[in-house]
Amino acid sequence: MPKTPSPCIDVCKFKREGHCLGCSMTKAQKSLFKELKKNKSRDAFIEMLLEQQKRLGKYGHWSPGYLKKCKKKKVKPVALVQDLA
Structure with missing residues (x-):
């Protein structure tokens, strides 16, 4: 089974108080995701990220990019x- 891909959608501009404009991850979260090996852990990380995006707002563009x-x-x-799609 292929690994759950990174939530990164190749925007990588950390301008919202250290959060990426594309996916909402911080640099530390980005490093943490790379260390996660099991899909269950990666899926849980993405669920956490969705809550973070909801809290921060203005991330409606993320889910279509990630689905693609x-x-x-x-x-x-x-x-x-x-x-969300």
């Missing part, structure tokens, strides 16, 4: 992401 990335990599996205 998952489709390209032939990976089923986390259910919560599908619900």
Whole structure:
């Protein structure tokens, strides 16, 4: 089974109090995600990130970009992401 891809959607501009404009991750969160090996851990991280995006606001562009990335990599996205689309 392919790994759950990184939530990064290749924007990488950390201008919102250290949060990326594209995915809302901080640099520390980005490093942490790379260390996660199991899909369950990666899925839980993405669910946490969705809550973070909700709290920060202005991340409606993220889920379509992430769904496109998952489709390209032939990976089923986390259910919560599908619900946003």
